[in-house]
Amino acid sequence: MNITVLLKQVPDTTAKITISGGKVDENSVSKWSMSPYDEYALESGLQLKEKTGGNLVAITCGPERTKKMLTDAAAVGADTLVHISNDGVTDSTHVQKLLAAAVRRFDSQIVLCGKQAADTNSGSTGPGVAELIDAACVTLVTEVNYSEGKFSTIRPSNSGTEKVAVDGLSVFAFDKGTHELRRPNVRGIMMAKKKQVESITSGDLGVVLDSSNVTLNSQNPPPEKPAGQKFEGAEHVNEVVSKLRNEANVI
Amino acid sequence: MAYEALDFYDVDSLLTEEERMVRDMVRDWVDEEVIPNIEIACREGVFPDEWRVALGEMGVLGAPLKGYDCPGLSYTAYGVICRELERGDSGLRSFASVQGSLAMYPIWDFGSEEQKNHYLPKMASGEWIGCFGLTEPDYGSNPGDMITKAEDMGDHYLLNGAKMWITNGSIAELAVVWAKLDGVIRGFIVEKNDPGFSAPEMKGKHSLKASVTSELVFQDCKIPKDRMLPGVKGLRGPFSCLNNARYGISWGALGSAQACFDSAKDYAMSRIQFDHPIASYQLVQNKLSWMLREITKGQLLAYHLGQKKDSGDWIPEHISLAKMNNVDIALEIARVARDIHGANGILDEYPIMRHMANLESVKTYEGTHDIHNLIIGRHITGIQAFTREA
Incomplete structure (x- = not known):
């Protein structure tokens, strides 16, 4: 069984972000990492592969630098590495089209991805790709299991968790999973070094990137936190209680 | 904030991709597991056993050694590993240095085929910890005058003497001990349960507190003949x-x-x-x-x-x-x-x-x-x- 995992490289969640000309300055990002929810998708894919056998295909769409993330995925066990050039890509519908075409090409029964990327947080990849490949889609899952041709998955519900079973081609978008993420090791790194990244373009996939109807106008850093306030003495009790109740909304 | 290593001349860009991946693996582990726990380890004066397990799982012990389930990395990669470990703590790097360079290396270079096959795979995986006994209470910079001696008793060797300042001593499964046999320095593998061998821990250090430091004491310590390292004599x-x-x-x-x-x-x-x-x-x-x-x-x-x-x-x-x-x-x-x-x-x-x-x-x-x-x-x-x- 081919298991496909869709991965995105994002600025590390601890990296400093700078805005230049109304856009995030990618050149100033000190560390790029695999998006955290994608890591859970990958981990789950690796565990499925260990149980069912098969080939784990890791696909990303992005600039050259994203190939490094695929090699990182290989170091923990990804078998086939596919890099789709993001030349001409202007919005997430383009990314979905390219990923969907790549998924079809590798004939996977199951596609795993993060519920949202840590940079854009739009959460559109899983449902978007599912729509294009005509697959079932379950979002916010924490676990995926396979038995007798069916996938079953755990996701949160209003009253706890629910178990959802799906037949056939399925896309699962991962929340923070229940499995501990594995670390690479030297042996994995040495194997990964030997694995080739297959580079393909929109042309290779036969995808036409038509004009986009989404424009990103500007990006802004979050507002700075206001300075803390300090109160001393019993005479401030009423004021503090009022602030906690009405401003901080904590009591 | 993510740790941004000072690298003013971008020296790490000279590393191979493999070396950089090993660096990132160790760096991430140090950030996630070592730095949050190091002060507690120091206060308690222990080397956390989870670190032994993790170093074995990452596969970095005996980094530049090849074969016998050893990592087979470059010496440059070994250096990078030491650098990343010591950013966490010198005691952690000491553990890895002693295991790889002082205990595994002599077996790898001077040991018999049987010794290599027996010890190295379990040391590379971290299952067995090794230590290295050279320094003595009265012989530090001048190890050539060491007192510890070995005697050939026909069907076994008898070791007598004491070693001091031995990293990993009390937690080690085996010690590579240097002793004089008929006046010539030779290497011997002593296992922790060998009769006449003890490794009391040295307490009260104000330095390397998260590392175990011990004495090795040999009182008519009896070891089998096949424990001498055949491949080297002298200092x-x-x-x-x-x-x-x-x-x-x-x-x-x-x-x-x-x-x-x-x-x-x-x-x-x-x-x-x-x-x-x-x-x-x-x-x-x-x-x-x-x-x-x-x-x-x-x-x-x-x-x-x-x-x-x-x-x-x-x-x-x-x-x-x-x-x-x-x-x-x-x-x-x-x-x-x-x-x-x-x-x-x-x-x-x-x-x-x-x-x-x-x-x-x-x-x-x-x-x-x-x-x-x-x-x-x-x-x-x-x-x-x-x-x-x-």
């Missing part, structure tokens, strides 16, 4: 091990220095005195600039030495220079960093005082600073100055 044996460990230290010390620089820079940027961050004052900038200068020089030294180790074109004096210089500057950087941190520098909220205290040991072990100067002095002049006798 060449222990010195070959020390060359590799010292090489690792020359990288490791930079990890400590980088941790101190990182903390000092952050502190100076955020500490306000006289209405401005202290980083805006010339005296502080001078200190930070000096740190960057020395770290950058040390990085070039370590990298170039790594390339020489990998090509085989090196002499022990090259290693002496790098060990001596990089530990020396790391210790001085730790002291200056403590100064920049003011009183806060003595708290365990910051890594400074711990690195400083650790580096006092690192300056002394594996060839003291002064001994390395004498090694280089002999290289320059052809005149040995270790002893009065010619």
